[in-house]
Amino acid sequence: MSSAEHHHEQSIWEKYIFSVDHKVIGMQYMFTGIAMALIGGFFVYVFRMQLAFPGMSVPGFGTVNPMEYNSLVTNHGSIMIFWVAMPVLIAAFGNFLIPLMIGCDDMVFPRLNRLSYQIFLVSAIILIISFFVQGGGFGGAWTSYPPLSAKSEYNLTPWGASLWLLAVALEFVAFLIGGINFITTLMNSRAPGMKMYDIPIVCWMIVIASILFMASVGPLIAGAVMLGFDQVYSIGFFDPGKGGDPVLWQHLFWFFGHPEVYVVLLPAMGIVAEVITTFARKKLFAYKTVLFTAAATGVLSFFVWAHHQFVSGIDPRMANVFTVTTLMISVPIAEMLFVYIATLYGGSIRFTTAMLFALAFLAEFLIGGVTGIYLGASGSDIFFHDTYFVLAHFHYTFVPIAIIATFAGLYYWFPKMSGRLMNETLGKIHFWMTIIPFNFIFIPLFILGASGQHRRIYNYQNFPDLAVPELQNLRVVATVALIFMILGQIPFFYNFIVSWKKGEKADANPWKAATLEWAAPSPPPHGNFAELPNCYRGPYEYSVPGRDLDYWPQNVK
Amino acid sequence: MEALLLRASSYAADVDGVIHLITLLAGFWFIVAEVVLFYFIFKFRKKNNEKAQYITGEKKEEMKWIHWPHNLIIVCDIVLVFFAIKAWYHIKQELPDPDFTVKITGQQWAWRMQHPGPDKQLDTADDIELVDELRVVVGKTYHYKLESLDVMHSFSVPVFRLKQDAIPGRTITGWFKPTRTGAFDIQCAEMCGIGHGIMGARIIIETEEEHQKWMESLSGNSVAQAL
Ligand SMILES: [Cu+2]
Ligand SMILES: [Cu+2]
Numbered sequence: 154m155s156s157a158e159h160h161h162e163q164s165i166w167e168k169y170i171f172s173v174d175h176k177v178i179g180m181q182y183m184f185t186g187i188a189m190a191l192i193g194g195f196f197v198y199v200f201r202m203q204l205a206f207p208g209m210s211v212p213g214f215g216t217v218n219p220m221e222y223n224s225l226v227t228n229h230g231s232i233m234i235f236w237v238a239m240p241v242l243i244a245a246f247g248n249f250l251i252p253l254m255i256g257c258d259d260m261v262f263p264r265l266n267r268l269s270y271q272i273f274l275v276s277a278i279i280l281i282i283s284f285f286v287q288g289g290g291f292g293g294a295w296t297s298y299p300p301l302s303a304k305s306e307y308n309l310t311p312w313g314a315s316l317w318l319l320a321v322a323l324e325f326v327a328f329l330i331g332g333i334n335f336i337t338t339l340m341n342s343r344a345p346g347m348k349m350y351d352i353p354i355v356c357w358m359i360v361i362a363s364i365l366f367m368a369s370v371g372p373l374i375a376g377a378v379m380l381g382f383d384q385v386y387s388i389g390f391f392d393p394g395k396g397g398d399p400v401l402w403q404h405l406f407w408f409f410g411h412p413e414v415y416v417v418l419l420p421a422m423g424i425v426a427e428v429i430t431t432f433a434r435k436k437l438f439a440y441k442t443v444l445f446t447a448a449a450t451g452v453l454s455f456f457v458w459a460h461h462q463f464v465s466g467i468d469p470r471m472a473n474v475f476t477v478t479t480l481m482i483s484v485p486i487a488e489m490l491f492v493y494i495a496t497l498y499g500g501s502i503r504f505t506t507a508m509l510f511a512l513a514f515l516a517e518f519l520i521g522g523v524t525g526i527y528l529g530a531s532g533s534d535i536f537f538h539d540t541y542f543v544l545a546h547f548h549y550t551f552v553p554i555a556i557i558a559t560f561a562g563l564y565y566w567f568p569k570m571s572g573r574l575m576n577e578t579l580g581k582i583h584f585w586m587t588i589i590p591f592n593f594i595f596i597p598l599f600i601l602g603a604s605g606q607h608r609r610i611y612n613y614q615n616f617p618d619l620a621v622p623e624l625q626n627l628r629v630v631a632t633v634a635l636i637f638m639i640l641g642q643i644p645f646f647y648n649f650i651v652s653w654k655k656g657e658k659a660d661a662n663p664w665k666a667a668t669l670e671w672a673a674p675s676p677p678p679h680g681n682f683a684e685l686p687n688c689y690r691g692p693y694e695y696s697v698p699g700r701d702l703d704y705w706p707q708n709v710k
Numbered sequence: 711m712e713a714l715l716l717r718a719s720s721y722a723a724d725v726d727g728v729i730h731l732i733t734l735l736a737g738f739w740f741i742v743a744e745v746v747l748f749y750f751i752f753k754f755r756k757k758n759n760e761k762a763q764y765i766t767g768e769k770k771e772e773m774k775w776i777h778w779p780h781n782l783i784i785v786c787d788i789v790l791v792f793f794a795i796k797a798w799y800h801i802k803q804e805l806p807d808p809d810f811t812v813k814i815t816g817q818q819w820a821w822r823m824q825h826p827g828p829d830k831q832l833d834t835a836d837d838i839e840l841v842d843e844l845r846v847v848v849g850k851t852y853h854y855k856l857e858s859l860d861v862m863h864s865f866s867v868p869v870f871r872l873k874q875d876a877i878p879g880r881t882i883t884g885w886f887k888p889t890r891t892g893a894f895d896i897q898c899a900e901m902c903g904i905g906h907g908i909m910g911a912r913i914i915i916e917t918e919e920e921h922q923k924w925m926e927s928l929s930g931n932s933v934a935q936a937l
Contacts, residue, residue, distance in 0.1 A: 220904050294901040300878060301861040307818065307903055393879025399862065400877060433754065438767030439776065464864070465875045466882055469802040473795050480787040480794075487739070487783050491776050492767070494743065497750040499763030504755070515747055523740045530790055532728035532797030536871040539864065539899040604714045605868025607897045611907040618868070618895040696762040703761055 173263035174679055178270050179248030180570070185270075186241035189277060193232035194639060200225045200611075205625075205632035207612045222611035223292025224313065228284065230295035231317065234413070235324050236277055238555035242420040243328070243366075244273070246562055247335050247359040249570065253670035253677060254353045256344030256686040256708070261337045269331040276323035283316035291317035294609060296406055299391035299399045303383040315384050322377045325370050332363035344669060344708070347688035351707065353668050354443055354692070358423030362416045365451045369412035376405035403465055407458035414550065415454045419447055421558035422489060425511045428561045429493060431666040432508035433500030434703050436693045438492050446485035446492075453482045463534050472531040479529030486522055490515060501696070501703075505664075506580030510561035513588050514553045521549030524599070542602025545595045552591055560587070560645070567649075568663045572675040573656030579648040586641025593634035597627035667704045668692045718894060718915065719870035720887040724797040726871070731793055735786045739779075801872070805885055808853040812844065816856075816863030816876040819905025821896065828925055838928060842911035844896065847921045848888050856882045864899035867913055873899055888915040 169177060195213075202209065203217040210216050217225070248266065252259055260266045284290040291313040293302045302318075305311035339352065339360045379390040380402065389395030391402050430437050437443065459467060459475040493515055502508065524546040527533045537543060560583075567575050606619050613619040613628070662671035673682050686708035694705040711717075711726040754762075765772060811832045813824035823844045827836030832855075846852055856865055858876035866873040870886050898909035916924070 219907050222907065223901070223904065292901075292904070296901075298862050298901070301901065301903055307861050309904060393877075399879075434762040436764060436766055438765065439773065440766075441768065442773075442776065463798075464802075464873045465862075466877045466880060469798070472798055472802070476794050476798070477791055480791050483787060484780065484783055488776060488780050490743065491779055494747050494750060495767060495772075495775055497747070497754055499765055500750075500754045501756045501760060501762040502751060502754050512747075512751060516744060519740055519743055519747075523736045526732050526736045526790065527729060530728055530732060530794035532794035532801075533725060533732060535798070535801060535873055536725050536729070536868070538873055539866070600714065603711065605895070605897075607866060607899045609901050609906060610897075615908050616895045616897060616910045617893075617912075696764050698764050 173267050175248045175252050175260045178266050179245050181270050182240045182248060183245035185274060185277060186237050186245060189232050189236040193229050193237060196225045196229040198639060201632040201635050203611060205629045207614055219611045220289060220292060224290040226609055227292050227294050228290055235321060238417040239328060240273060241559050242417050243359055243362055244331055246420060251335060251338055251356050253673055253681055254356050254668050255342060255347060256669040256688060257342035258680045260334050261341055262334050265330055266334050269327045272323055273327035276320045276327060279316055280320035283313050286312035289313055299380060299402050303380060303391050318377055318381055322374060325374055328366055332367045335360050335363045344686050344688040350440060351688055351691050354426040355423030357444055358419040358447060361447055361451055362419040365412045366416045369409045372405045373409035376402055400466055403462050407461045411458045412454040415450055417554050421554040424558050424562040425514050428507050428511035428565050429496055430693045431664050432503045432505055433497050434695045435496050435500040436695055438495040443489060443492055446489045449485040450482060457482055460529050463531050464538050476531045483526060506577055506584055507561050507564035509584045510557050514557045514561060517549060517557060518553040521546060521553060524549060539608055540602035541598045541606045541608060544608055545598040545602060548595050568659035569670055569675050571653045572659055573652055574659045574663060575652040575656060576648050579644045583641060583644040587638060590634040590638035590641060594631045597631045601627050665704050667694055667706045669707050672706060672708045716869050718888055718890045720889055721801045722871040724800055728794050728797050732790060735790060806851050809850040811853040813855045814865055815859060817859040818903050819909045821911040844913045846888050846915055847918050848891050848915050851885060851887045853883055853885050861902050862900045863902050866897045866899040869894045875900055891915045891917060
């Protein structure tokens with residue numbers, strides 16, 4: 154792009170709404186994702202209140218009937234994965250960071266990038282509309298198994314089910330388009346001198362995640378079209394009465410659904426790598442190992458999907474194969490975590506808020522990883538499948554991924570985004586008010602799951618073995634902790650909004666970090682760098698012996 | 711596990727055995743990892759102006775810190791796979807000869823339980839059909855034939871450590887052998903629509919005499935039904 158183009162005055166409309174600037178698009182994704190997180194958070198507040206105090210009139214909502222309950226849990230899951238974790242971790246951080254960190258002025262296809270966000274926004278609006286149509290929002294679980302999801306006489310949400318499906322399908326399209334952009338940009342637009350092993354891990358992770366997404370989502374898009382035909386024209390792809398097979402959907406869904414876990418995990422691991430190296434003043438331990446284990450995890454993740462279907466009526470011999478592959482995937486993931494822990498060895502750790510969140514990610518994600526083994530092993534999954542144990546397990550992966558790692562990234566790159574610093578005291582209050590309640594929510598849920606409590610049931614008083622007071626008390630603990638966790642986000646929003654406008658001014662590199670984004674002004678102007686940087690070394694040259702400064706920026710000769 | 715939830719089937723202890731083994735092996739790694747993590751965080755916190763060390767992690771003697779745990783985890787995984795598959799094979803792939811067979815049909819939103827009558831044969835005129843109640847005899851081996859009339863349901867008996875999805879258009883056969891008397895929850899474990907939250911049932915495990923008495927008390931009715 155010529156620099157003359159950069160200097161003509163842009164109207165607000167051009168600058169913020171129809172911008173093709175990767176940073177603005179990244180921020181659009183970020184704020185849309187946060188807005189959706191508020192909706193998803195409100196939903197969980199409502200249904201957790203119903204579970205702790207069945208039949209009560211929930212402040213801000215009213216009493217919850219079974220139909221609403223199903224819709225709330227379904228859309229809580231759908232929103233948090235498709236409209237929060239993905240846009241924030243991949244699209245927001247990917248868009249904001251990749252061009253800055255590889256030292257170029259924008260994405261390769263900026264208009265495609267804008268189209269991606271616009272489709273995403275439409276998908277979010279369609280989803281929100283689906284809550285208010287006749288019959289209410291879809292309530293057939295975020296996995297949307299047919300025949301329940303395929304026939305309105307079964308799900309009783311003729312409009313909700315179809316709009317949900319349309320919204321999800323559009324969201325996939327948005328991310329396919331965005332993914333093409335990330336991959337092409339990383340391959341073609343790196344600063345002169347930046348070799349493959351000089352690319353910051355977070356950029357690699359977002360790109361590997363995009364590749365995983367693009368490779369896994371195809372079959373599900375086909376499945377979504379088939380399900381749409383079943384809903385609207387009663388074709389019967391998944392209807393056994395017409396020769397269809399309902400289990401087929403489960404294969405298509407989970408063939409995507411398991412890689413999806415790594416689609417959001419890898420960017421989170423990437424963010425954490427950037428934060429811990431900076432604040433431990435350490436080179437990343439075994440860079441290549443991190444990269445190869447991420448790739449190995451990605452490949453393996455295509456061969457584990459049926460661990461969600463052990464008891465779903467597939468040939469029981471298949472379960473043995475998938476038990477082996479699932480336990481195999483624990484190896485690269487464990488290795489990646491060991492590498493991160495090893496990175497701390499010999500460091501000089503500074504406990505900024507970003508660092509606290511990054512360390513908490515490691516400590517908490519370990520719980521999520523370890524509890525996954527109970528579910529990957531077919532013998533124990535017979536019992537745990539579809540209990541609260543599963544629910545607690547994946548929240549111990551998804552909360553560290555989509556909330557804890559996201560906060561690590563937000564606190565870390567906030568000065569780059571806004572040109573100002575966030576308040577560290579408020580940040581630390583926010584940290585503890587997030588982490589402590591988080592554990593108090595989900596540890597009780599592990600116990601409930603191990604006691605045989607199944608998911609997606611609006612009132613456990615209907616089950617004599619589950620209606621006992623000891624178990625009800627655990628439900629109350631989880632709900633109260635949730636309310637604390639939600640309240641704990643207030644200091645964050647206050648801090649974020651006030652600091653964005655009035656925070657202490659940040660210079661270009663407040664953390665003394667070595668990657669290229671810190672060579673750009675804060676906030677970076679349209680076009681990013683005053684002069685496009687060259688790259689002379691790897692991204693984590695901290696505390697290099699014989700140098701005065703404890704960091705050696707990639708762009709400094 | 712027993713402390714949280716009674717065991718009432720012959721294979722419940724096998725499932726719990728796998729759970730305990732995982733707790734032991736994965737628990738070990740979990741504790742090691744957390745202890746090392748917190749030790750490092752404490753030990754290597756910033757002190758004065760001490761510079762951090764420069765370690766690439768790519769030398770042989772550094773990589774061994776990753777390779778050893780890596781190999782040990784593979785060993786643990788192999789052990790786990792072995793015991794997980796052993797339990798799975800016993801519960802889901804083996805099919806011991808039955809004393810009785812019951813037919814369980816899920817529908818929106820109830821469980822229909824078809825029991826063999828006094829002739830002990832299923833699908834005969836004296837069959838006894840109950841809604842949301844399954845009556846079985848302790849110590850006998852049962853086959854279940856699981857069906858669904860509409861959407862996916864899942865037949866789950868937590869005290870048995872048993873779960874199996876019911877799929878419309880298919881009949882899935884499995885087995886269980888109750889080992890203690892009592893009444894316990896059956897839950898539907900698959901989202902099946904608005905009534906999923908009330909789709910519970912009870913399993914009543916009784917002695918042979920009790921079961922006999924129950925059938926006699928009904929015989930008048932069920933004969934009438936059959937006519
Ligand atoms: Cu999975
Ligand atoms: Cu159900």
